[in-house]
Amino acid sequence: MDDTLRMNLKELSQSLGLSQTTVSRALNGYPEVSERTRERVMQAAIELNYRPNPNAKSLATGRTEHIGIILPIEQNLFMEPVFGEFMAGIAQFLAEADMDMTIMPTPRSNELQAYQQLAISGRVDGILISSPTLQDARVACLAESDFPFVLHGRTDCAFPYSYLDIDNQGAFANATRLLLDLGHQRISLVNGDESMTFARDRHAGYRQALQEHGVTYDPQLVCSQGSMTEEHGFNSVSRLLLQRPRPSAFIVGSMILALGAMRAIRHHGLEPGHDIALIAHDDHLPYLQADKFDPPLTTTSSSIRAAGYEITQLLHAEINHKDMGHSQTVLPVELIVRGSTRTYKRPA
Structure with missing residues (x-):
């Protein structure tokens, strides 16, 4: 018609x-x-x-039935698979709630101004923020404005705010404990950028487990700069394997890093799971399934799509019930043991 x-x-x-x-x-x-x-x-x-x-x-x-998401242009997030899965979870809830989203691309230099403008524009009822830094100006800005928003992750800002996060510290503490219990002592961490709270918390979990087991922390075993790419995983693990004595185990921050890590281990004539233990964080990317790796990959496991759904549900509740107070949710992370982690054997 x-x-x-x-x-x-x-x-x-x-x-x-x-x-x-x-x-x-x-x-x-x-x-x-x-x-x-x-x-x-x-x-x-x-x-x-x-x-x-x-x-x-x-x-x-008095509602637009839209939520707002601001994307820094320089990050090219639509090409990033973890972000794509996160957006799929957001879209699923919005479809069920008969809502929509407004995506606002902006240069990184204008990002804070973009949040301020979107909050007063009347175009959206609430805003989702992701990838928080330790002292995140976006959180302070929106908290002072009293505009509904929810943060994916946490920050050290003193302002009260709603968030949904996973237990990054507990997850990487458990991964490190597993390797220590298997006899590994020289355990390397290939982490994300530690200006981000998720990476800071993972590093803290790693150090916590080492301290519990009386193992001296060695900063030379940690790589905490770089993007979550296969190339970064390959280069970092290749460089760390040149140390003597070399690491016997690696914990890496994503499945994409794990692809590069496995390639680096084999490039050095070693075999993942046999010569070198490997654990990765698994966001449940549909085309990178941990049990399909060779060997199957031990993981800390948490669905990023489910997080996208739940955080949008949380924002929806915050929009509808502004007087309900701030909701702060930390989701548990499962440690799934597979063939890439075995008892430590001293190199011949």
Whole structure:
């Protein structure tokens, strides 16, 4: 049907012999409308090609039914597989909630100003923030504005705010403990950029487990600069394997790093799981499945898609109940032991 023939709310209400208020409430799922009336209204809306006027709906409810996400142009995040899975989880919840998202690309130099502008623009009801740094100015900015937002991760900012995170410190402490219990002492960590809180927390978990087992921390065994790329995994592990005595085990921050790590281990004439133990963090990327590696990869495991869904659900609740206080959720991380970790054997 042509858009010009679409029926408005008043005409739909007249055709059904119901008030505009009743029809509007039926279309928006209000519980006080009976199921029979709701079904009747929904069927008529489909048959008569009714579409709500988003501007009118926004005026009536004070809501845009949009959430905002700001993307720094320089990061090229749409090419980043973990971000893609995170966005898939966000999109799944938005589809179920009949909401949408506004994506605002911006240069890194204008990022803070972009958050300020989006919060007062009237274009979105709330904002999702990801990849927090230790002292994140975005959090301070939005916390002071009293605009609904949720952070994916945590920061050291003193302002109260809502967040959803995983237990990065506990996950990497458990991974390190496993290797220590298997007899490994020279354990290398290939981490993310430690200006980011997730990487700082993972490093803390690694050091915590070493201290518990009375193993001296050696900063030469840690690589904590660089991006989560296969190339970075290869270069870091290759360089660390030149040490004497060499590391007998590696913990790496992602499955993509693990691809490079395995390639580096074999490049040095060694075999993952036999000569060198390897653990990676698994975000559940559908095309990089830990049990399909050779050998199957021991992982700290947490779904980034599920995190995207849950954080959007949390933001939705914050938008609808601004007086509910701040929700702070830390999801557990599972340690799954597979063939890439075995009891330490002294090199011949």
